Amino acid sequence: MQQDKIVLAIVDDHPMVIEGLKTLLKPEAAFYTAVSFIKGREFISFLSQNEAHLVLLDISLPDANGIELCKEIKKISPKTIVLGLSNQVERSIMLQMLQNGASGYLLKNVSPDELLTCIHEALDGRVTFSKEAKEIMARPSKAELGEVASITKREKQILQLLAQGKTTAAIAAELFLSPLTVDTHRKNLLQKFDVKNTAELLMAAVQQKLLSNM
Amino acid sequence: MQQDKIVLAIVDDHPMVIEGLKTLLKPEAAFYTAVSFIKGREFISFLSQNEAHLVLLDISLPDANGIELCKEIKKISPKTIVLGLSNQVERSIMLQMLQNGASGYLLKNVSPDELLTCIHEALDGRVTFSKEAKEIMARPSKAELGEVASITKREKQILQLLAQGKTTAAIAAELFLSPLTVDTHRKNLLQKFDVKNTAELLMAAVQQKLLSNM
DNA sequence: TTAAAAATACCTAACTATAGGTATAAAAAA
DNA sequence: TTTTTTATACCTATAGTTAGGTATTTTTAA
Structure with a gap:
């Protein structure tokens, strides 16, 4: 009773990662057909x-x-x-992925066993994480799955000015706002990013590439 | 005329990268014996x-x-x-590697052909880079062209902790220093970077790529 | 083996950010 | 059109940073 093989796509710009994954998948090659893509857009075309x-x-x-x-x-x-x-260990990225419909998240240091286990679990319809990713997800955090940092235009603007080392007062003057308003925006940003000060906020923003492309 | 195989070691904490490299090396398996290590220290013991x-x-x-x-x-x-x-594309890291005796640098998006070429070149005693790494080496960074703040080890360490949103007191506790000492280091950093607060300091550090590696 | 640089530690005072709220009007979405 | 989100503004306290220093010891480089 031969059923059709499961089509398993790999999208990664590193040939060595693709080869590595294929090798790690070999033990179960009977069940999978692996296809791979260097470019994200190529996969979209394929799909x-x-x-x-x-x-x-x-x-x-x-x-x-x-x-x-x-x-x-x-x-x-x-x-x-x-x-x-x-490789990215940012919890917020994982949460955003889940929000966008992903069934799980693997860090690239995943072990061969984990990889296969996670694929099985995902195919069974479960949400799955590699060991380290699981630890990161388990970390206590205010931000719940539903309220992941999506920032507003105004907040982005203020983020940008904070990155220029400007104080609340200076930003308020520049944007013709009350310093208290700017303060509220900054506080909301801290909450959204689940960080406790401006320094950490900016680093998180840099990592999520929110400061370079505006 | 059979000579002994070349012993080629792979040190990487990602099993999939190890497998990928081994697969990419297969075409020349006749010449190489590949050994691999997940931990850096393991390789040192081996060596x-x-x-x-x-x-x-x-x-x-x-x-x-x-x-x-x-x-x-x-x-x-x-x-x-x-x-x-x-994966790190920091020129300063590459330069430091070369200074410490490395014969070249490959980015993880190296193509299969490049990988083999680079290995050949390195074994021939030449210094070698993957395509993208070569490009990065070819363009001197802003940092090297101009006003780079040269910071000390201690300052770098404190910079890193500031980037994690830690307070002076927390950093002091972590490094077993007086908070006043940490404060002095932070003040010296502000002066060296010619900025007026931690936010601006971190952005400058990011721009000069002082935070990605330690 | 000196001189310079780095790391250490201290002081006071002013300034700024952070925590934990509330509240209202104007845009966007549902 | 109602509901939700966004943007606005305020309050009280506390915590933390920044701006001016000075000064000793330990490392590193000349």
Whole structure:
């Protein structure tokens, strides 16, 4: 009773990672057909004509934002299971991935066993994380799954000015606002990013590339 | 005329990268014996008892600083050729690696062909870079062209902790220093970078790529 | 082996950010 | 059109940073 193989896509700009994943998947090669893509957009093209059951999606691709890509994938093919794959250990990125429909998140130091376990779990419809990713997710945090940092225009603007070392008062003067208003925005940013001061806020913003592209 | 195989070591905490590299090396398996290590220290132990002709050394290992590790390797076994391997595109890291005796640097998006070419070149005694790494080496950074604040080890350490949102008191506790000392270091940093607060300091540090590696 | 640089530690006072609220009007979404 | 989100503004306290220093010891480089 031979059923069709599961189509497993790998999207990663590093050939060695692709090869590594393929090798780690070999023990179960009987069940999977692996296809791989260096570019995020290539996979989107593929997906519009073909089917993929599960995709291991690198978050930091040169030609696309992994988080946006995940959203796009789920829009084109809602049944495709997405597992985020990255070196990035930011909890907020993981949360954003889940919000955009991902079924889990693996850090690139995943062990061979974990990799296969996570793929099984994801194919069974469960949400899954690699060991280290799980630890990060377990970390206590105010930000719940529903309220992930999506910042408003005004907040982005204030973030930018904070990054220039400006004080609340200076920002207020520049934007013709009350310093108290600026303070409120800053406090909201701290809450959204789940950080406790401006320094940490800016580093989080840098990591999420919120400061470079405006 | 069968000569002994070249011992090629891979030091990387990601099993998938190790597998990927091994797969990419397969075409020339006749010439190489590949050994791999998840931990930097494991390789150091190995090296004290065995020989390795070339090592592909991941720069960002959890248990060791790649740059320091490179220095250590060259001390134990000066003949071992070290090729840095990383996702990190910081020119300063590459330069530090070379200073510590590395024969080149590969970014993890290296293509299969490049990988083999670079290994050949390194074994021939030449200094070698992957395509993208070469590009980065070719353009001197802003940092090197101009006004770079030269900061001390201690200052770098404190900068890193400030980037984690830690307060003077917290940093002092972590480093077993007086808060007043930490404060002095922070003040010196502000002066060196010619900025007026921690937020601006961190952004300047990010721009000069002083925070990504330690 | 000196001189310079780095790391250490202290002081006072002023300034700024952070925590934990509340509240209202104007835009956007549902 | 109602509901939700965004942007606005305020309050009280406390915690933490910044601006001016000075000064000793320990390392590193010349």
